[in-house]
Amino acid sequence: MTSLDILLVDDHPVVREGYRRLLERQPGYRVVAEADDAAAAYRAYKAARPDVVVMDLSLPGASGVEAVRHIRQWDRGARVLVFTMHQGATFAMKAFEAGALGYVTKSSAPTELVRAVGEVARGRRAMSEDVARELAVDRLEKPAAALNELGPRETEVLRLVASGMTTERIAALLNLSAKTVQNYHYAIKSKVGAETDAQLVWLALATGLVSAETAEEQGAAEI
Structure with a gap:
């Protein structure tokens, strides 16, 4: 900028x-x-x-x-x-x-x-x-168990969502429709018991799926 x-x-x-x-x-x-x-x-x-x-x-x-x-x-x-x-x-x-x-x-x-x-x-x-x-420890008592509920594609979608990517960007990257990505997004929240995207970020951080630095680097792909 x-x-x-x-x-x-x-x-x-x-x-x-x-x-x-x-x-x-x-x-x-x-x-x-x-x-x-x-x-x-x-x-x-x-x-x-x-x-x-x-x-x-x-x-x-x-x-x-x-x-x-x-x-x-x-x-x-x-x-x-x-x-x-x-x-x-x-x-x-x-x-x-x-x-x-x-x-x-x-x-x-x-x-x-x-x-x-x-x-x-x-x-x-x-x-x-x-x-x-603090967020990772406070919000998820058993983060690894929650992650085990997800399939490989769901895990990848979670990683990208937690990295700050938009639905459209994820769809293009994974060669999926935006609607399919939204369906994965909803299913992930349901399986891990998350109500907000912030909680998905905490899950990804707690399990090592992303780090704070990785989230920023991955988010750069949108720019």
């Missing part, structure tokens, strides 16, 4: 300033708006239409999760990266279910935030390693 417009959402002005300086050191990265609560984030998003939102979860009033949900309801194409102190699987799960595309903890290295912003801007999933581990 030659240019990238970013909305920063955090209730601490000093913290936002630090993020701004870090991100704007990257060629083409530009912070076009800032917000300190969920309502302001929604208004700022509608006004600025940024490429990526960097969203904290701990906001005064409505939480960052609510802000993510509200923005995604208005624009299903919104790309939101949660950047927060909360490492727990429950927080990450709620953020992904609300529509976030990435989740990075503030204990991560600064370069991790920069990397994740770039990945989310390209429509790829991004998670810091600590979050990926």
Whole structure:
């Protein structure tokens, strides 16, 4: 990307300033708006239409999760990266279910935030390693047993879904119709007891079918 417009959402002005300086050191990265609560984030998003939102979860009033949900309801194409102190699987799960595309903890290295912003801007999933581990352990007590329920083609479809590929891309890669891929997708969820694609990602991570790095590399095939 030659240019990238970013909305920063955090209730601490000093913290936002630090993020701004870090991100704007990257060629083409530009912070076009800032917000300190969920309502302001929604208004700022509608006004600025940024490429990526960097969203904290701990906001005064409505939480960052609510802000993510509200923005995604208005624009299903919104790309939101949660950047927060909360490492727990429950927080990450709620953020992904609300529509976030990435989740990075503030204990991560600064370069991790920069990397994740770039990945989310390209429509790829991004998670810091600590979050990926928390999700895998928390959500699936017997991930290997769940994977054993799948046939070879279902396992491959799961790997590609967890890597961030679209139905159309998977269909082209496996020489299948989009409808067939959708049927596999539904069957996989049914067999492993998953309700969301986020849970499929956790399963793939827990079983080693994909790693956080592999997911990003595989997602690059869509670009």
